[in-house]
Amino acid sequence: MEYETLETKKEGNLFWITLNRPDKLNALNSKLLEELNRAVSEGESDPEVRVIIITGKGKAFCAGADITQFNQLSPTDAWRFSKRGREVMDKIESLSKPTIAMINGYALGGGLELALSCDIRIAAEEAQLGLPEINLGIYPGYGGTQRLTRIVGKGRALEIMMTGDRLSGKDAERYGLVNRVTPLSNLEQETRKLAEKIARKSPVSLALIKEVVNKGLDSPLASGLSLESIGWGVIFSTEDKKEGVNAFLEKREPNFKGK
Ligand SMILES: C=C(C)C(=O)SCCNC(=O)CCNC(=O)[C@H](O)C(C)(C)COP(=O)(O)OP(=O)(O)OC[C@H]1O[C@@H](n2cnc3c(N)ncnc32)[C@H](O)[C@@H]1OP(=O)(O)O
Numbered sequence: 001m002e003y004e005t006l007e008t009k010k011e012g013n014l015f016w017i018t019l020n021r022p023d024k025l026n027a028l029n030s031k032l033l034e035e036l037n038r039a040v041s042e043g044e045s046d047p048e049v050r051v052i053i054i055t056g057k058g059k060a061f062c063a064g065a066d067i068t069q070f071n072q073l074s075p076t077d078a079w080r081f082s083k084r085g086r087e088v089m090d091k092i093e094s095l096s097k098p099t100i101a102m103i104n105g106y107a108l109g110g111g112l113e114l115a116l117s118c119d120i121r122i123a124a125e126e127a128q129l130g131l132p133e134i135n136l137g138i139y140p141g142y143g144g145t146q147r148l149t150r151i152v153g154k155g156r157a158l159e160i161m162m163t164g165d166r167l168s169g170k171d172a173e174r175y176g177l178v179n180r181v182t183p184l185s186n187l188e189q190e191t192r193k194l195a196e197k198i199a200r201k202s203p204v205s206l207a208l209i210k211e212v213v214n215k216g217l218d219s220p221l222a223s224g225l226s227l228e229s230i231g232w233g234v235i236f237s238t239e240d241k242k243e244g245v246n247a248f249l250e251k252r253e254p255n256f257k258g259k
Contacts, residue, residue, distance in 0.1 A: 001042055005032040007057070008039050013050035013199040014192070015043035022058030028085070028110050029066040036114075037088045044095050047258075050199040050206075052095065053191060054118060055102035056111075061127065064109025067136065082141035085110060089117040089143045093214065096207040098198050102191045103127045104184065108166070113142035116151060119210065121177070122191050123169040124184035129177060130166035150217065152177050202240035203258035 001008070009016040017039045019026035026032070036054075043052040056062050065085065073081055092099060092114070101107075101115035103123035112129050115121050123129065131140045131148065139145065140161060149157040152175050160167070169181040182190045198206065208231045216224025235241055239259040247254035 001038065003035045003039065005029070005035050006039055008042065010046070010049065011192075012196075013048060014195050015046065015049040015052045017043070017052065017054045019054070019056040019062055022056075022060070024066070025060035025063035025106055026056040026058070026111070027063050027066040028114070029069065032066075033085060033088055037091065040092055040095060040099075044097060050097060050203055050258075051195040052097055052099045053102055053195055054092075054099065054114065055104055055191075058105070060106040060111070061101070061103045062108075062111025062114055063106050064111045064132075065142065070136070078141075085113075085142040089113055089147075092117040093147075096210065097203070098195075098206050098210070100191060100195055102187060103129065103169070103178065104187060106166075109133055109140065109144075110142045113140060113144040113147065115178075116144065116147040120179050120194070122187065122194065123172055123178040123181050124187045125169040125181050126184050127169040127172070127181075128166040129169070129172045130164060131161050132164040132166070134162060134164040148177075200256070202238070202244060202254075202256040204238050204240050204256075205235060208235055 006020050007018045009018070017036070019032060019036070021027060021032060040052065043049045098120070099118040101118035101121045103115055103121060105124065105127055107115050107123070107127060107129045109131060112131055131144050133139050133141070145161065148160060156175050167175065167177065169178065172178045173181045212224070212228050212231050216227055219227070240256045243256060244254045
């Protein structure tokens with residue numbers, strides 16, 4: 001597919017989406033947001049793709065929503081703007097395939113919110129992460145108030161939102177905001193290693209894990225636990241379950257087909 005503001009690349013079972021407005025630090029204007037929406041659908045619908053990785057070109061992962069659009073927004077436009085951004089983030093969170101945010105540099109505002117919509121975040125030590133909207137006299141509008149709080153806890157999330165301060169990659173790891181950090185020079189290699197490991201697992205198990213974890217987080221514990229058991233029953237109908245158990249019994253590596 002053709003894109004103007006991002007690049008996509010298929011590498012084996014991995015699908016790389018690279019935001020590509022480096023001179024504007026990959027700020028999410030409407031074009032980039034819509035192309036991102038299209039690119040994740042492309043990865044989701046391609047049966048060969050097993051893991052989707054989102055990253056940015058240049059010194060930023062993504063510096064957030066494009067602030068140059070803000071002065072033209074009426075309050076109702078602003079509501080639509082936030083809603084559309086949130087819909088794209090919600091969609092990324094709900095993809096059936098695992099997603100990794102490879103945070104190569106600035107991940108600010110909507111950029112951090114994009115990373116928070118991914119399943120796993122790997123950051124460069126040199127990266128800077130934050131929600132600086134407070135400095136614009138506004139607050140996060142692409143899901144950050146809710147997702148950051150669920151990931152790092154209320155006190156830390158409020159501090160990040162109320163100060164607008166940027167965290168280094170290392171501090172972000174300490175806060176539990178990213179899964180791990182590595183020097184920038186090693187970031188792509190580490191990310192590829194992790195993505196390839198996950199790509200070898202059963203796509204059905206991966207999709208069900210995501211569904212049960214995400215829906216469980218939105219539910220009372222008893223409902224989440226019940227969902228887990230129901231899904232566990234369903235997974236016993238899959239060829240991948242047969243393959244996984246037989247491979248163990250036959251002392252060989254499984255070859256999962258996603259069926
Ligand atoms: C969902 C919501 C509500 C949001 O995301 S609101 C936006 C939240 N994000 C921000 O507030 C971050 C804004 N950016 C910054 O503070 C600074 O650019 C940083 C990230 C600290 C980097 O600073 P520097 O290294 O000095 O680079 P800087 O020159 O500012 O940026 C390079 C270019 O990108 C542009 N740019 C950076 N972030 C941008 C953004 N969010 N929107 C539009 N343009 C942006 C910036 O205007 C500049 O353009 P130009 O060369 O035409 O002047």
